[in-house]
Amino acid sequence: MTNFSRRKLITGGLAATAGVSGLAAAALAAQRYGLIPPDHGGVWGPGETLTYAAQRLLTTHSPAREFPRSMISKMPFANETPPANDAFKHHQASGFSDWRLAVDGMVARPASLSLSDLRSLPFRSQITEVACEEGWSYIAEWIGTPLVEVLHATGLLPQARYLVYFSIDPGWWESIDLADALHPQTLLTLGMNEGDLPVSFGGPLRLRVPRQLGYKSVKYITRITATDSLKGFGKGLGSASPEDGYAWYAGI
C-alpha cells in the first residue's frame, strides 16, 4: 500500500481524535441540557437521541400550529373505545362528578383536584390538530386548564425534570419533559368544540400535548407526578410506549 503517507496518517489521526473528543463533548453537553431521551439505550438510541436533541434545540418554546375556526373538522375521528374497567364505568354513571386529578411527586403542595377545581384555574382554548402516528389527523378546538397553571398552583419544585401522567386505564401512562410540561398549549382538556370533552375523545379529562403525536395525549387522566428521574417508573424507559416498542418522544 503506497497510498499511506505520513501526512495522511497525521491528518487522519488528528481528525479521528477531534471526532472522538467532539462526540464526548457533545454527549456531556446533551446530558447537561437534557437532550437525551429516556429510551436512548439499544439499537435505536442514536436515531432517537438525534431526533429528540435536534427538535428540543429547535422547539423549546415554539407554539404548535393553530387554525381558524373554519378548519375545525366536522367529523373528527375518536379512534379509541372507552376503558372497560369498573372504576371508569362507575364514574361515567355518576356523570364524572367524583373525578379527581392527583398532583404529587416533586411539588410543594400535592393536591387532589376535582374537575371544578380545574375550571376555577385560568382557562384557555386552542384550535390544534391531532396527528396520529398512523398518519391520519383532525382539527378540533380544545378547552381546558394549561398544565403549567396546575404546576404553578401546586408549586413545582426546581429539581423536577419530567411530568409523568396516568390514565384510569391501567397500563396507559406517558411522560413529558419540562419544555412540553410548561408549554402554554399543553392543556388539561375538559372541553372540545364548545361542549364537554366526549368520552370517546378522552373525556372527562385528557392531557393534550399538541407538539407531539396523538399517543402522548393520554385520555382519562387521574394522576400527574413530577419527578427528576424516570428510572422508577415502569421499566425506566419513560413511559408505556417504549415498553410496547414505540418511541418515548413523539414530536415526529
Added chain:
Amino acid sequence: MSATSTLRKPETLRHSAVVRVTHWITVIAFLALLVSGGEIVVSHPRFYWGEVGNVMTKPLFTLPIPSSRHTVPTGYGYVLPDQNGWSRYLHFQAAWAAVLTGLVYVIWSLANGHIRQDLFPVPADRKWRAFQEVFTRSLRRAPTEQAAARSYNVVQQTTYLMVIFVLFPLVIWTGLAMSPAFTSAVPLAASALGGRQSARTLHFLVSGLLVVFLVVHVAMVVVAGRMRAMITGRVVVAKERT
C-alpha cells in the same frame, strides 16, 4: 474485451472512495427507509389532500392493501399485525443516516468540484439533441465511448442532479412537514405544501419516484456492467470497436 487489452489499458479510477462509501451507506439507509415506510403506510393506506384526513373523510386515493388497524375500512376481512413501533424507530434512524451521509457527500462534492466537473453537463450537452444522442446510442447498442468510462453522459448527469438536489430534499421536507414539533418551529414547512396530509401524500409520491429511479438505475448499472466500479472504484477501459 481481451486479456491483452486489459493489460495494455490499466484500470481507471471512476469513483472516489468518498463517493463509494457515501453511496453504499445511502443504499442501506434508503432500503431501510423503504421497508419501514411501507410498513408504516400499512397502518393507514389512505391518502388525503389538505391539512386533515382520517377514515371519516374522503381520501384522494387508497392503496388496495389490507391494514394493520381494525379502524381502517379496507374490504379485507383481516387485520395485519402492528409493526409501527420498530418501523418508526428504524425510519428515523435511517433518515438520520441518509441525511448526514448526504451532507458529507454534498459538502465534499461541492468543495472538490465533483459536482461542477462530473455532474454538471458541459455547455455542449445542455440541449435536447444531446439527450437524444444518449438514447439513440443506447438503443443501437453502440459500445460506450472511451471517455464515458470515466465520466457520466448527460442523461445520467441530469438524473443524478435531480435525485440529489430535488427528490432527496423534497422527501426530507415532506417528511419533516409531518412532524408536529418541527412545524411548530417552521409552520411554513407544512402550510407551503397545502397542509399536513398533502405533505404525507407528497412524501409517498416522491418516495415512489425514488423507487422508480432505484429500479432503472440498478437495471442500467447491470446492463452496463458497472456494479464493480461502485465497489472497487475502478473500471477497465475497453478499446472502442469502430
